[in-house]
Amino acid sequence: MKKKTKIFVLDTSVLIHDHHAIINFKQHDVAIPITVLEELDKFKLGNDTKNFSAREVIRFIDKLVGNERLSNWIDIEKSLGKFKIIMDQDPKILNAEKVYASSKNDHKIINAALILQEEFPTRNVILVTKDINLRIKAKALGVAAEDYETGKVYELKNELAPDYIIDHVDSDLIREVFTRGTCEEKGVLGELKRTNGYYILKNGKTSSLVYYNQTSGMLERIEKEFVYGIKPKNAEQAFALHALTNPDIKLVALQGVAGTGKTLLALAAALEQEKKFNQIILARPIVPLSNKEIGFLPGDANDKISPYMEPLWDNLKFIKAQYGEHEKKHKAISEMEENKKIVITPLAFIRGRSFSNIMFIIDEAQNLTPHEIKTIITRAGENTKIVFTGDVHQIDTPYLDEYSNGLAYLIQKINNQPLFAHVKLEKGERSELANLANDLL
Numbered sequence: 001m002k003k004k005t006k007i008f009v010l011d012t013s014v015l016i017h018d019h020h021a022i023i024n025f026k027q028h029d030v031a032i033p034i035t036v037l038e039e040l041d042k043f044k045l046g047n048d049t050k051n052f053s054a055r056e057v058i059r060f061i062d063k064l065v066g067n068e069r070l071s072n073w074i075d076i077e078k079s080l081g082k083f084k085i086i087m088d089q090d091p092k093i094l095n096a097e098k099v100y101a102s103s104k105n106d107h108k109i110i111n112a113a114l115i116l117q118e119e120f121p122t123r124n125v126i127l128v129t130k131d132i133n134l135r136i137k138a139k140a141l142g143v144a145a146e147d148y149e150t151g152k153v154y155e156l157k158n159e160l161a162p163d164y165i166i167d168h169v170d171s172d173l174i175r176e177v178f179t180r181g182t183c184e185e186k187g188v189l190g191e192l193k194r195t196n197g198y199y200i201l202k203n204g205k206t207s208s209l210v211y212y213n214q215t216s217g218m219l220e221r222i223e224k225e226f227v228y229g230i231k232p233k234n235a236e237q238a239f240a241l242h243a244l245t246n247p248d249i250k251l252v253a254l255q256g257v258a259g260t261g262k263t264l265l266a267l268a269a270a271l272e273q274e275k276k277f278n279q280i281i282l283a284r285p286i287v288p289l290s291n292k293e294i295g296f297l298p299g300d301a302n303d304k305i306s307p308y309m310e311p312l313w314d315n316l317k318f319i320k321a322q323y324g325e326h327e328k329k330h331k332a333i334s335e336m337e338e339n340k341k342i343v344i345t346p347l348a349f350i351r352g353r354s355f356s357n358i359m360f361i362i363d364e365a366q367n368l369t370p371h372e373i374k375t376i377i378t379r380a381g382e383n384t385k386i387v388f389t390g391d392v393h394q395i396d397t398p399y400l401d402e403y404s405n406g407l408a409y410l411i412q413k414i415n416n417q418p419l420f421a422h423v424k425l426e427k428g429e430r431s432e433l434a435n436l437a438n439d440l441l
Contacts (some may be wrong), residue, residue: 003434004123004336007031009113011129013040013399014148019056021128022076022083027155029073029081032061034088035105035111047348049285049372072420086112092116094141105135109115113143130399139172151370152403163192163238169201174208177201182218191402196249196421198222198239199250211242214418228329229322230268236425237261243421244269244387245274251377253365253411254389256425262389263363264315270387271319277359282312283347284363287370301369312344312363365407366390367397373406 006028009158014021015036022030033295043054064083068074073082088108090097096110097103109127116125127138127145138145189199193212200207209222222242224232231237236256243252244266254262263282270280316333323330336342347362362368363374365388373388380386392408395401402408414420 002305005029006124006126007120007128008117009033009086009109009125010036011127011131011134012036012043013130014128015040015057016043016050016053016410017130017399017404018371019053019060020148021148021150022061023080025081027079027081030083030384031086031116032083033086035112037085039105045048047164047351049348049368052348052351053244053371061084070119086115089115090368091095091118093116096137096141102136103209106131109134109145110138110141113138114141117143119174127375130404133206135402139219140339151409164198165200166190166192167202168360169203171203171206174201174206177210177219177221180207181221185212185219187218188219195416195418196243196246198242198421198423200235209238211239215248227265228268228271229319230264232265233261234427236423236427237265240265240423240425241269241398243423245273246421248418249421250380250385250419251334251414251421252387253407253420254383254424255385255392255393255407255411256424257428258394259428263361266361266387266389267312267315268319270361271333271336271342273359274332274341277385278357280336280342280359281341281350281355281363282342282344282361283350283364284309284312285367286346307345309344316342316344355379355384355386357383359385359387359390361387363389365394365402365410366392366395368406369400370409372402373410 006025008025008028008076009031010021018024023030038057042052043050044058045051062285064076065074070083070085071087073084076083089111091111091114096107096114100107105330109129113125114126124144128136129135129138129145135145135147166188173183173186173188185193188201189197189212192199195210195212197212198210199219201210201212201219209224210219211222212218213220222238224238225241227241227245231243237260240252240254240262245247251258252266254266256262267280267282268275270282274280285436316337319335320330333342347368358381360376360380365373367390368376377386388410390405390407390409392402392405395405400406411422415422424426
């Protein structure tokens, strides 16, 4: 007996999150309320992330349906289900707009699901949205509702926080890597061995920081060395600087809470290697505060974006402060700023560019979707190094969480690849007070 297919009703948040969401429901049918199309039309103008996403979705739907009438069910693709637009109507049995005494778009979207329930009483109708409150409202009216699962990371703890302390290692091996600088791996890493992995080898009070080079099969000693005036304060920071300055590693993910030095280390490493690249770009997504768009802020474009970029400038100022005004490296940074060799900018301002001979640092990457992460990486040209920094537990956007954000997705999907390295920074280095807040608040 053929299993009955489901009908999935997609909210705007799902389509903004994943432009290709319509084709990710296998043999099941997909419906979009006309209200969602209206919201996409409203969002299509502008330079924010959601504006670019809305335009992509509109183009995708147009290409998908061709000349078909969207008021009828149409075939999506071979082996997939059907697709249609649900027009605004009043459900006969239960009406969300009347129950909640409001004609909000969310209630119209719930009504679309209720209409399908009435039309297809023997089939499961499920509202898919990344808006938690909308899911709750829908369930209150008897509509099945769930999050959009595609791209979610579920092995978060193991994948994003790999063990790196190897205890009870033969002291002769530790002595060999310490004196010679390298030694054969000889199975000492066991199941923890991974491409471009970083470890602390220990035996009692004896220890050594090492990097596993997959190409040579060797363990290489790591030293805590100054990089443009910044010295690593712990093993994790030493690992991060090694990954950031290793020319064979083209993609780096630095994960950690505030105060662990992610952005500072990435910037210092970029300055140390500035002769290898034509330009250093630091960017971060702009996430409006208190649900207010950036246009509400006073001043011109530079005035509006300045508060969001200030943390990046603070890191640059901190590095400059390691040198006197007349020292060579202090002057070098000032010249790079003047000549646009180093640029700090909102991520949206460089969207669409291809990157060659550039070191590209993306801060607060946990606020990006998996699709946005992929878009950035696929634009990398020759001699480009990309660094993503962020904290997967500190999400500022309403439709992402620790499992669905782009940084977590990147770390899981590209883990163990020869061009990629991931370092988790856990020890805060700002102050004892900052560490106390991170631990207890």
